[in-house]
Amino acid sequence: MQTSTKTKAAIGVLGALTAVGVAAWIYQLMGGLGVTGMNNGTSWGLYITMFMFFVGLSAGGLIVASSASVFHVADYKKVALPAVILSTVCICCAGMFVLIDLGGIQRVWRIVTGPNPTSPLFWDICVITLYLVINIVYLRFMTSKKPGAQDKVAIVSRFALPVAILVHSVTAWIFGLEMAREGWYSAIMAPLFVVSAMDSGLALLILSLMGLNKSGRFKTDKKLLSNLAGLLAVCIAVDGFLVGCEVLTMAYPGAAGAETLAIMATGATAPFFWFEIVVGILIPFCILVFAKNRARMGLVAAASACVVAGVFFKRVWLLLTSFVEFNVMGAPGVSLGTTAAQQGGTGMWSLAGSYAPTWVEIVVAIGVVSLGVLAFVVLAQKLLPGRAGACEAVNVAAGEAA
Numbered sequence: 001m002q003t004s005t006k007t008k009a010a011i012g013v014l015g016a017l018t019a020v021g022v023a024a025w026i027y028q029l030m031g032g033l034g035v036t037g038m039n040n041g042t043s044w045g046l047y048i049t050m051f052m053f054f055v056g057l058s059a060g061g062l063i064v065a066s067s068a069s070v071f072h073v074a075d076y077k078k079v080a081l082p083a084v085i086l087s088t089v090c091i092c093c094a095g096m097f098v099l100i101d102l103g104g105i106q107r108v109w110r111i112v113t114g115p116n117p118t119s120p121l122f123w124d125i126c127v128i129t130l131y132l133v134i135n136i137v138y139l140r141f142m143t144s145k146k147p148g149a150q151d152k153v154a155i156v157s158r159f160a161l162p163v164a165i166l167v168h169s170v171t172a173w174i175f176g177l178e179m180a181r182e183g184w185y186s187a188i189m190a191p192l193f194v195v196s197a198m199d200s201g202l203a204l205l206i207l208s209l210m211g212l213n214k215s216g217r218f219k220t221d222k223k224l225l226s227n228l229a230g231l232l233a234v235c236i237a238v239d240g241f242l243v244g245c246e247v248l249t250m251a252y253p254g255a256a257g258a259e260t261l262a263i264m265a266t267g268a269t270a271p272f273f274w275f276e277i278v279v280g281i282l283i284p285f286c287i288l289v290f291a292k293n294r295a296r297m298g299l300v301a302a303a304s305a306c307v308v309a310g311v312f313f314k315r316v317w318l319l320l321t322s323f324v325e326f327n328v329m330g331a332p333g334v335s336l337g338t339t340a341a342q343q344g345g346t347g348m349w350s351l352a353g354s355y356a357p358t359w360v361e362i363v364v365a366i367g368v369v370s371l372g373v374l375a376f377v378v379l380a381q382k383l384l385p386g387r388a389g390a391c392e393a394v395n396v397a398a399g400e401a402a
Contacts, residue, residue, distance in 0.1 A: 014374040021367010024360050033103040035360045039336040042323040042355035047101035050365055051094050052315045055171050058090035060201010062164040069157035075224050081142050082218055083205050085379045088135040093372040120174045131167045134160050143383055168197045183260045183322035192242050198235040200311035203304035210301055218384045226294040233288035240281045263324050264317055272317035280310010323353040
């Protein structure tokens with residue numbers, strides 16, 4: 001199929017947004033992380049939020065793809081290739097956000113020359129690198145026409161599934177092992193992250209398959225999409241259960257966790273928390289729990305979009321809630337280190353954290369997302385037409401046999 005005019009226009013817009021994002025990132029390199037909204041009190045912001053979000057999107061896609069071979073789910077094998085493409089693009093975007101958040105990209109070589117094996121951050125770098133390698137190998141074998149390539153796909157899938165689960169677990173341990181942060185220090189942080197990855201990754205895969213259906217690039221029948229929507233409903237239910245367990249454990253004893261819960265439920269991060277509960281869990285579950293709704297692709301698309309947005313908002317409240325209160329007793333507090341604070345006086349000290357992304361962070365984030373969408377479009381055009389043509393050939397052969 002030839003590239004349509006609309007697709008060319010979309011590619012042009014995505015390319016322009018990517019270029020603007022690169023320009024904003026260069027501006028950040030020149031000015032340092034001081035041009036962002038981050039400070040000494042809130043050392044992680046939009047970039048790490050997007051990192052967590054994209055790792056989850058990536059892991060969810062690869063879990064679906066690898067499960068097809070590991071558990072011999074024939075229907076899921078039909079969408080394994082677009083799922084792996086989506087997973088590869090998302091993990092690359094996640095890695096880019098980590099590098100952008102470093103600020104001084106010129107010092108990235110220190111990760112190799114001075115690693116700290118006891119740090120969960122180092123574990124995350126290792127597992128993400130391994131994850132990317134597995135994705136690339138997976139894609140190579142799935143698109144190969146050499147004899148025995150499919151047998152190699154089955155072998156790689158057995159490594160891909162545990163690594164996909166591990167990559168989001170290690171990301172969760174970055175937060176869950178921080179004893180000084182009440183909102184993060186939890187034994188079920190890894191299960192929460194993995195289930196959220198299944199939620200968002202599966203929802204994004206469904207939306208991507210619908211988009212490929214509409215473009216004619218890759219055909220997925222409605223029965224399979226309905227099946228995936230049913231799996232998504234199960235994941236949403238498990239996610240809601242784990243969030244409920246965490247909230248109950250924080251609230252019932254009335255200890256320090258209750259203060260963190262108050263910030264989540266009624267404080268600075270309350271809008272993000274309730275958006276995730278209502279829009280990200282309750283509404284999509286109430287839609288997808290009924291089989292008749294799963295047969296209506298419009299409702300499935302709306303529910304999937306709600307899940308993706310809800311998981312993003314979960315990343316926001318999960319990250320920022322623990323930054324609201326400083327672990328500092330007494331005055332004067334913590335020097336925020338921002339340009340305004342450096343003017344001196346009592347205004348440079350703070351006992352409560354505050355953060356809002358600047359235009360630089362927003363433009364850079366839009367640029368990375370645009371680059372990811374552009375990469376998916378290009379890879380879909382390069383790798384999926386043959387698969388679509390093969391599906392049509394199978395349908396023709398089936399018709400002739402009938």
